[in-house]
Amino acid sequence: MIAAALDPPVAAAGPAVTTFWGVDCGSSEIKVAAVDRGGRVLLLRKQRTLFPLAGHVHRALAGGTGELSPLVDDERVPGAPVGGVPRLLPGQQIHATGYGRSHIEGIHGQLTEIKAHFLGVQHQLQLDRDYTIIDIGGQDAKVIRATPGRVDQFAINRKCAAGTGAYIEELAHRLEVPMQSLPGLAAGHDRELTLNSYCTVFSGQEVIKLLMHGERVENLIYALYRSVVKRVLEMTAISTDTLVFSGGVMNYHPILVPLFAERFGDIKTILAPNAQYCGAIGAAIHGLKEDEENGIHHHQQLRPV
Amino acid sequence: MMRDYFADLGAASRDPARKVAWCTSVGPAEILRALGFAVYFPENHGALLGATRMSSETIPVANAHGYSPEICSYLTSDVGACLKGVTPLTKAYGLEEAPRPDVLVYCTNQCKDVMHWFGWYARRWSVPLLGIHPPTHVAEVRPEHVADVVAQYRHLIVQLEAISGRKLDPAELERAVARSREATDLWEEVLNTGTARPSPLSFFDGAIYMGPIVVLRGTEIAVDYYRALLAEMQDRVAAATAAVPGERKRIYWEGMPVWGRLRHLSEVFQRNRAAVVASTYCNSWIFSDFDPRQPLPSMARAYTRIFINRDDACKEAYLLRLAGQFGIDGIVYHAARTCPNNTNSHYGMPERLRAQGLPGVVIDGDLNDLRCFSDEQSTTVIEAFVETL
Ligand code: SF4
Numbered sequence: 221m222i223a224a225a226l227d228p229p230v231a232a233a234g235p236a237v238t239t240f241w242g243v244d245c246g247s248s249e250i251k252v253a254a255v256d257r258g259g260r261v262l263l264l265r266k267q268r269t270l271f272p273l274a275g276h277v278h279r280a281l282a283g284g285t286g287e288l289s290p291l292v293d294d295e296r297v298p299g300a301p302v303g304g305v306p307r308l309l310p311g312q313q314i315h316a317t318g319y320g321r322s323h324i325e326g327i328h329g330q331l332t333e334i335k336a337h338f339l340g341v342q343h344q345l346q347l348d349r350d351y352t353i354i355d356i357g358g359q360d361a362k363v364i365r366a367t368p369g370r371v372d373q374f375a376i377n378r379k380c381a382a383g384t385g386a387y388i389e390e391l392a393h394r395l396e397v398p399m400q401s402l403p404g405l406a407a408g409h410d411r412e413l414t415l416n417s418y419c420t421v422f423s424g425q426e427v428i429k430l431l432m433h434g435e436r437v438e439n440l441i442y443a444l445y446r447s448v449v450k451r452v453l454e455m456t457a458i459s460t461d462t463l464v465f466s467g468g469v470m471n472y473h474p475i476l477v478p479l480f481a482e483r484f485g486d487i488k489t490i491l492a493p494n495a496q497y498c499g500a501i502g503a504a505i506h507g508l509k510e511d512e513e514n515g516i517h518h519h520q521q522l523r524p525v
Numbered sequence: 526m527m528r529d530y531f532a533d534l535g536a537a538s539r540d541p542a543r544k545v546a547w548c549t550s551v552g553p554a555e556i557l558r559a560l561g562f563a564v565y566f567p568e569n570h571g572a573l574l575g576a577t578r579m580s581s582e583t584i585p586v587a588n589a590h591g592y593s594p595e596i597c598s599y600l601t602s603d604v605g606a607c608l609k610g611v612t613p614l615t616k617a618y619g620l621e622e623a624p625r626p627d628v629l630v631y632c633t634n635q636c637k638d639v640m641h642w643f644g645w646y647a648r649r650w651s652v653p654l655l656g657i658h659p660p661t662h663v664a665e666v667r668p669e670h671v672a673d674v675v676a677q678y679r680h681l682i683v684q685l686e687a688i689s690g691r692k693l694d695p696a697e698l699e700r701a702v703a704r705s706r707e708a709t710d711l712w713e714e715v716l717n718t719g720t721a722r723p724s725p726l727s728f729f730d731g732a733i734y735m736g737p738i739v740v741l742r743g744t745e746i747a748v749d750y751y752r753a754l755l756a757e758m759q760d761r762v763a764a765a766t767a768a769v770p771g772e773r774k775r776i777y778w779e780g781m782p783v784w785g786r787l788r789h790l791s792e793v794f795q796r797n798r799a800a801v802v803a804s805t806y807c808n809s810w811i812f813s814d815f816d817p818r819q820p821l822p823s824m825a826r827a828y829t830r831i832f833i834n835r836d837d838a839c840k841e842a843y844l845l846r847l848a849g850q851f852g853i854d855g856i857v858y859h860a861a862r863t864c865p866n867n868t869n870s871h872y873g874m875p876e877r878l879r880a881q882g883l884p885g886v887v888i889d890g891d892l893n894d895l896r897c898f899s900d901e902q903s904t905t906v907i908e909a910f911v912e913t914l
Binding site: 319322331332333334335360370371372373374376 | 879884886901902904905906908909910912913
């Protein structure tokens with residue numbers, strides 16, 4: 221649990237909510253989104269996930285001087301985690317998602333990443349057919365089958381890092397290549413190799429062995445991407461004709477989109493706008509929807525913590 | 526009651542005039558009781574090791590002695606505990622060690638790990654190892670299956686008579702089977718109170734309440750216990766007392782409990798106002814076939830017909846029937862890493878049942894080996910699943 225918690229400023233009847241904030245507390249980055257009552261995305265920002273988590277979530281929410289913020293002005297402490305008990309400005313609501321969501325106290329609601337990514341994608345794309353979201357994050361990968369109205373089914377990768385950002389990171393480290401150079405290098409491949417192993421450590425060993433046999437780094441990186449695709453598609457069968465990609469990894473490694481596409485005959489692929497922020501946007505949208513549905517303002521009911 | 530049971534086991538193992546038999550959880554306990562054995566169930570010990578999380582210390586010991594992390598973690602928890610010289614029975618019931626067996630009796634109706642498990646003790650203590658090997662994964666229990674198992678029981682009885690030094694009294698066996706039947710019927714009624722809305726009990730309560738039907742079936746004590754428990758559950762139903770206040774969704778738990786995380790998982794469901802109202806696991810000790818007029822054939826039928834020993838078509842029909850009876854919104858399948866026998870999500874069952882309108886989700890974990898379980902991931906999967914229902 222966290223030391224500091226958000227303290228709603230008004231216990232009695234407050235003003236109508238004007239801004240809904242979504243926090244996606246992921247394993248490597250904390251993403252923040254704000255939307256207004258009309259669902260317009262007002263702001264997106266992020267920072268690395270550091271500990272203590274609560275302080276850094278507050279800091280990510282607070283933003284820098286002059287930036288839009290749900291917290292009262294004196295809570296902005298540039299360069300240091302927010303201490304004390306940050307207070308909300310009137311008319312602000314915060315909803316959280318991501319692995320860290322249950323460690324943030326005093327927020328107005330929380331939801332799983334599955335639902336958050338769906339809401340973020342659907343809100344931005346307004347799709348009118350069934351589709352599948354592939355969300356590759358720092359420590360897990362998800363395949364979400366959705367209708368325009370709801371999540372129908374989902375799968376999360378099991379047990380190990382294969383097929384996730386951590387897998388790419390580990391192998392980039394083995395190859396001694398900076399992460400940002402990976403897509404460029406992969407484009408220079410001249411041969412299709414296959415990494416067979418299921419496990420990050422074993423894949424690392426395969427890579428080392430191939431390197432020792434003089435394999436080009438470009439080909440190994442390309443193989444690494446192909447193996448991410450393979451691992452993700454092993455999770456569940458894709459039964460829709462539209463694939464939407466979200467999550468930070470797709471953002472940094474857009475080369476994955478065509479690699480997924482080529483595994484299917486006739487499929488429409490879409491890289492979600494603000495792919496990395498779909499979860500945060502979805503969390504904010506969740507707040508907006510709940511507020512609209514309930515017609516009451518949750519923050520009025522929150523006990524001060 | 527459990528304290529008395531273990532105190533008696535402790536006394537029996539110290540008393541040279543009494544004999545202790547170890548028995549698998551769905552083994553032929555009634556025969557052992559009728560022959561006067563004090564009966565001890567290592568799987569119950571395994572569950573205690575898991576629930577106390579002592580298994581995290583004992584499994585690695587067994588692993589280091591050549592018993593793989595991939596095999597039954599009841600086995601590795603228990604064998605590791607023996608090697609380490611520790612037992613949760615000390616703290617819970619004042620027993621210094623698990624009662625030493627005079628004979629080990631297993632039945633492979635559940636798995637073959639029990640044979641290897643008891644085999645380890647047979648070698649360690651030079652104790653006879655006796656097994657019943659019924660036909661496995663049957664679609665239906667046919668007369669020839671019953672005849673096969675009854676013949677094995679008869680052979681077993683001869684061997685056990687030699688160990689216990691007394692002849693089996695048929696009336697004693699009839700009484701044991703009658704008491705097992707009575708207890709199991711009451712247990713079924715207890716579990717069926719879960720059909721009420723809101724349910725008065727959850728799987729997580731059931732996993733605790735089921736102790737006596739495992740270790741004391743065939744005794745009057747179990748009958749009394751379940752009679753009292755049933756009355757309590759009926760009161761709760763009458764008063765509409767909910768196991769999960771504000772129950773919104775009703776879930777079926779398929780597979781083993783995650784013993785070291787019962788509380789955590791119970792809280793996850795509770796938070797999401799989802800009540801786990803039925804489970805394969807608790808239902809596995811309902812033996813409606815027991816018939817004191819035909820003790821051996823009815824035992825053969827009951828112990829061969831158990832869920833774990835059936836083919837997938839039977840299992841699916843059973844799950845669909847219970848889903849209807851309990852008003853289930855969805856199934857959570859626990860894929861227990863070290864018990865494929867109690868894991869039913871590996872061969873496409875969730876997909877097949879979903880196609881028949883019964884959605885499900887798989888969580889990865891294990892009965893006792895918490896190295897295979899992630900709080901974070903299981904929470905996300907369960908919460909996201911409840912969101913979709
Ligand atoms: S059924 Fe599973 S948990 Fe039970 S003894 Fe066999 S392997 Fe172990």
